Amino acid sequence: MFAGWRGRMTVHKNIPASLNIDAIRAEFPILQREINGRPLVYLDSAASAQKPEFVIESVAGVYRASYANVHRGLHTLANETTEAFEAAREDVRRFLNAKSANEIVFTRGSTEAINLVAHTFCQMLAPGDEIIISRMEHHSNIVPWILLSEKNGFALKWADVTEAGELDYEQLAGLVNDRTRLIAITHMSNVLGTVNDIARIRAIPGVAEIPLLLDGSQSAVHLAVDVQALDCDFFVFTGHKLYGPSGAGALYARGDWLDRLPPYMGGGEMIADVFEDRVTFADVPHKFEAGTPAIADVIGLGAAIRWVERHDRVAVMEHERALMDRAMTGLAEIDGLTVIGTAQDKGAIISFHMEGAHPHDVAQILDKYGVAVRAGHHCAQPLMRRLGLSATARASFALYNTFEEADAFVDALKKARKFLI
Ligand SMILES: Cc1ncc(COP(=O)(O)O)c(C=O)c1O
Structure with missing residues (x-):
């Protein structure tokens, strides 16, 4: 199994100036939802991303007009x-x-x-x-x-x-x-x-x-x-x-x-x-x-x-990288948590394994806190076999995610660990 992430520890505190994440979030109706009485923290965009009103309206507009x-x-x-x-x-x-x-x-x-x-x-x-x-x-x-x-x-x-x-x-x-x-x-x-x-x-x-x-x-x-x-x-x-x-x-x-x-x-x-x-x-x-x-x-x-x-791609990349760094820094504090995949050049996807806990249980407890992550083999069984795992949990970040959400994810994981181990 791969060693835990010990790489870049830089925490970028500031969202690049050209991105207004609050305004971007306001364009996604689903991000206003609550899940189990808590604000939705959607960290499953690698499976499928949420849709801005512009896209929803474009599809609806075809049928309407x-x-x-x-x-x-x-x-x-x-x-x-x-x-x-x-x-x-x-x-x-x-x-x-x-x-x-x-x-x-x-x-x-x-x-x-x-x-x-x-x-x-x-x-x-x-x-x-x-x-x-x-x-x-x-x-x-x-x-x-x-x-x-x-x-x-x-x-x-x-x-x-x-x-x-x-x-x-x-x-x-x-x-x-x-x-x-x-x-x-x-x-x-x-x-x-x-x-x-x-x-x-x-x-x-x-x-x-x-x-x-x-x-x-x-x-x-x-x-x-x-x-x-x-x-x-x-x-x-x-x-x-x-x-x-x-x-x-x-x-x-x-x-x-x-x-x-x-x-x-x-x-x-x-x-x-x-x-x-x-x-x-x-x-x-x-x-x-x-x-x-x-x-x-x-x-x-x-x-x-x-x-x-519409959005500066470099700023988006920096924002997503900063979110990942923030989450990685938090995860490094959790005992028994191993990040799977520590490549030098890595996009904003974090697969992880919590010792003593099944990824499905981790994902279900995170959901109780409103945090949506994926757990399973991620349609990559030969890779899982190479890693000596049958499944991982995975958090994936998108343009609309915030630092508060990265923190909420880490907090929910800490609580899940207490509950499961
Ligand atoms: C790397 C990669 N390839 C292919 C696919 C398949 O995409 P789709 O199911 O939209 O055809 C996915 C979706 O999860 C993916 O992440």
């Missing part, structure tokens, strides 16, 4: 909705700094985006080919590859994780060879908070030429993402963690990848012509968007991105 199916109508409402839907694609393009909106496919979320790449990319593989993933992946970046490797005969190689919860770059380098066809890796771990050094991966001999898929489910929320600077071929993220609605996310596929990959699902919208014996496909990205999409949710995703862009 301008709703129709997209891309196929000749009437005003269909045109308006199509325009809003395609504007969201441009929002995603800008957010990721992709070169073209044609590189953006809307999906239900990261899981569907990874499955899309896995199912289409693997059709181009031969037995004996290899794909590298890591032990810190979410199941959504593991299970599709296992299922397909069983079917298609390629080999799955696992990059390891160090004791501090960092990617083992040297061991990863040893896995790369001339049969490596793809590296699919998380940009930021949902359990450890570790931010992987993508430039360091790209610098491994041989990797420059290997397609790289990044799971940006967490990084898109906490870091300023630039897919061109990251030099990745695929980047996926999910809107509901980015203050957007559930049911909408996106896949970025660089350059001509979408032209080179075969279609994923068949149906309406993704075709040019259908004959009795053959089909021709729509231009990209529509070739990958079969059926009626999650119209209002995609438009809501665009709104979420515009909402996020």
Whole structure:
């Protein structure tokens, strides 16, 4: 098991000037709630973030004022909705700094985006080919590859994780060879908070030429993402963690990848012509968007991105880092509490283990104090096994959290410890 956090002890007392957290909180109706008679302290944003009024209203506004199916109508409402839907694609393009909106496919979320790449990319593989993933992946970046490797005969190689919860770059380098066809890796771990050094991966001999898929489910929320600077071929993220609605996310596929990959699902919208014996496909990205999409949710995703862009990203990162530091400092005072994941470059996610207490019990007691954290394997069982654990509790911080909430979390944990041990 990893040693407790003994790293940076800096406590940033001040919220960066450009962020007015009180005003931001006021935009989130749900944050005004009480849970068990106490103010809600929502520290489960890594699972799903809460939504500002701007996003709620954007989704509701679609249904209230301008709703129709997209891309196929000749009437005003269909045109308006199509325009809003395609504007969201441009929002995603800008957010990721992709070169073209044609590189953006809307999906239900990261899981569907990874499955899309896995199912289409693997059709181009031969037995004996290899794909590298890591032990810190979410199941959504593991299970599709296992299922397909069983079917298609390629080999799955696992990059390891160090004791501090960092990617083992040297061991990863040893896995790369001339049969490596793809590296699919998380940009930021949902359990450890570790931010992987993508430039360091790209610098491994041989990797420059290997397609790289990044799971940006967490990084898109906490870091300023630039897919061109990251030099990745695929980047996926999910809107509901980015203050957007559930049911909408996106896949970025660089350059001509979408032209080179075969279609994923068949149906309406993704075709040019259908004959009795053959089909021709729509231009990209529509070739990958079969059926009626999650119209209002995609438009809501665009709104979420515009909402996020209102705030200085560096200030947000500093604020979240400061919240994490504040909580870490408090946790260091609790006997028998071990923080899991102490990487140098770590986002605002704290997994922890309290000796003698099951994480589920810890989470339930925290809930009595209004503090919402997650407990379980966090859809990362290979990582849990690597850590010698079956579960952890996890607190994750977002833009709307406060120092008072970080303190309330630590206080509630101290009380939980007294009760449980
Ligand atoms: C790192 C990571 N990858 C993938 C996912 C899957 O996201 P979704 O369920 O929205 O498809 C999650 C969600 O928890 C995640 O944290």
